[in-house]
Amino acid sequence: MTKRAVARKSSGSFITRLKWRGEWLAYICLESIASYLSGWLVFKIGEIMGAIAWYFIPIRRRTVLRNLRIAFYDDYDLPTLRRMARRTIIRSGGNLFSAVG
Numbered sequence: 001m002t003k004r005a006v007a008r009k010s011s012g013s014f015i016t017r018l019k020w021r022g023e024w025l026a027y028i029c030l031e032s033i034a035s036y037l038s039g040w041l042v043f044k045i046g047e048i049m050g051a052i053a054w055y056f057i058p059i060r061r062r063t064v065l066r067n068l069r070i071a072f073y074d075d076y077d078l079p080t081l082r083r084m085a086r087r088t089i090i091r092s093g094g095n096l097f098s099a100v101g
Contacts, residue, residue, distance in 0.1 A: 034100050043094040050093020064088050
């Protein structure tokens with residue numbers, strides 16, 4: 001195999017490259033929109049996106065809950081830890097989206 005063929009093979013398939021370009025385009029669009037909004041509004045939109053993520057990304061929800069159970073062992077009951085996990089994910093969404101804007 002030539003060097004060029006190896007480089008082409010390691011750079012991903014056409015579908016993978018198309019996905020990367022789509023992600024890049026989505027990021028550029030979000031960044032452009034966020035740059036025209038106030039910081040407070042960008043944070044609130046990020047919190048809404050975090051609340052949506054709470055429902056659609058259960059693996060992240062489990063990870064945050066597990067980490068809180070480790071950090072606060074025997075300090076809080078499970079319903080309190082679940083509320084803390086939800087609030088953590090919502091706040092993380094706000095912080096993440098604020099970093100874009």
